[in-house]
Amino acid sequence: MPADSSTDDPRRAVPRTDALLAAPAVQAAVQRLGRELVKAAVQRVQGRIRDGGLPAGDAVDAVLAALPLTAGSLRPVLNATGVLVHTNLGRAPLSAAAVEAIAAAAGTTDVELDLRTGRRGPRGAAAIDALLEAVPAAEAAIVVNNCAAALALVATALGQGRELVLARGELVEIGDGFRIPDLLESTGAGLREVGTTNRVTLDDYLAALSPDTGAVLKVHPSNFVVRGFTRAVPVRDLAEGLAGTGVPLVADVGSGLLRPHPLLPDEPDLQSTLADGADLVVASGDKLLGGPQAGLVLGRADLVQRLRRHPLYRALRVDKTTLAALEATLRGPLPPVPQLLAAEPAVLTARARAVADRLTAAGVDAHVVAADARVGGGGAPEQPLPGVAISLPPTFAEPLRLGGRPVVGYLEDGRTLLNLRSLAPEDDGALTDAVLEVAAAWT
Structure with missing residues (x-):
């Protein structure tokens, strides 16, 4: 009489959901990540066991x-671009x-409280002080959530119902289809090209100045260069030309x-x-400054105060974690x-050789090659930076x-x-390990 094949059915070995969730290591993950997210991982692992692709005894490790x-959902990525x-x-x-500053600011903080007096204090004063120390030519500064927001605030406060004068060649697109003239006109400002x-x-x-002029705006065309017959x-x-005009x-x-x-x-x-x-400058905080996403406005104290008191500023200001990260930066x-x-x-070359040596020792076809780098983020578009790269077969990309640790080359x-x-x-080291992991999957 043939044996009962049901005893060999992998579905009978699938651990129950409550049993897996009760495992101490999984319980710790629930406390850290939340029950629903961990439960979804448990269900995926149960599916692998049910399909015969995973032994039931490995269930807890597989869930973790x-x-x-x-x-x-955001994942850390190694930027090798x-x-x-x-x-x-x-x-x-x-x-x-x-x-570290973000972690410290994540809880209850003194972001708008003067601990000495127990009364309300100026929001982000320490970050503003740090910014003014870094740029001593500025009398005052404010921080909003990105450079486009900074420009929109300036255009609203200085140009709403008036004209902003700017060069036709500086009516640039700043990425993802967003254009400077569209942004400015959305504030109610008129443009005088x-x-x-x-x-x-x-x-x-x-010649373009008039009683309706709110400001003259100069925009650095950061993501392209016009060459040839230019001025x-x-x-x-x-x-110097605007001196005495009040513009x-x-x-x-x-x-x-x-x-x-x-x-x-x-x-x-x-x-x-x-x-x-310049009376005011606007810039990004998350590009060459190397800080969090932010829009910086620095310059004359009276103009900065005018922006600070505008109702739109309240909608554009940054939170406590951004202020903390900016100050620490x-x-x-x-x-x-x-x-x-x-x-x-020379240091880049030495690093590349160390990585390539470890890869070749493991049988990976890796070579060190010269490769220019770029600033990116719309900065210095035609300024190459000498770089060094690890060359691998195209199938690695x-x-x-x-x-598991994404590498973008x-x-x-x-x-x-x-x-x-x-x-x-x-x-x-993480880059090397990622390459070796890919190579091992093919052997």
Whole structure:
């Protein structure tokens, strides 16, 4: 008589949901991540056991392995693209000091309380002080949630029902289809375009001034370059030309570079732009500054106060964690983006050789090659940065991107390149392990 085959049915071995959830390690995960998220992982593991792809005795370990690092869906990614400030990868990675500051600010804090008096205090005063210390040419500053918000606040407060004068060649698109003229006009400001696409003079600006002029706006075209028969008016010349007119000069410098940088000679910075006579500057906090997403507005105290008192400011201001991260970025150790920008080619080459040696020793076809890097994030679009990359076969690109610790590189000339210029030195080990994991899956 044949044996009862039902005893061999893997479905009979599937652990019950309540039993798996009651396991101590799984219970700890529930406390950290929440019951529903952990339960979903349990159900996926039960499905693998039911299909015969996983032994029932490995259920708890499989559940723990299937859980995300956090209750959120965002995953840490190794940026090997060679783009230091990659918009699709969250722009600037925060410094350890900024991350610690966010954790400290996550609970109940004194964000708007003066502990000495017990009364309400100025919101984000310490972050503003740090910003003013970093840019001494500014009299005052405020922080909003991104650079577009900063520009919208300026346009609303200074240009609503009036005209903003700006060069036709600076009516730029800032990404994902968002255009500067559309943003400005949405605030109720009128636009007075001057000059041509490729050339504008000081006289063009001055001829456009009228009693309806709210401000002159100069926008740095950060994500493209116009070459050839061109002419632009520097901030210093514009400031001198506007002297005595009472018309504010506002400069959008984009990238958040605090001071001039020798590797980026054409990138405007906040300190120099204000010193050259701009009344207000706006910039991003999460690009070359290397901090959290934020829009920075610095300049004349009376104009900054005018923005601060505008009703729109309340809708655009940042939260306590952003203020904490910004202050720590400014006061703490050099953030990752400035560190990556300052990387020495010889050091990059030594790192790349160490990674490649470990990979080749494991049988991976890896080579060290020269590869230019870029600032990214709309900054210094034609300024290459000397970089070094690990060259792998093209078949590595997709599995690296889909691995347990995703690695985003790029394909070029029939090879996968992992550029170390955009990767922190402490991540070289994780990069190597990710490549080895992919290679092991094919053997």
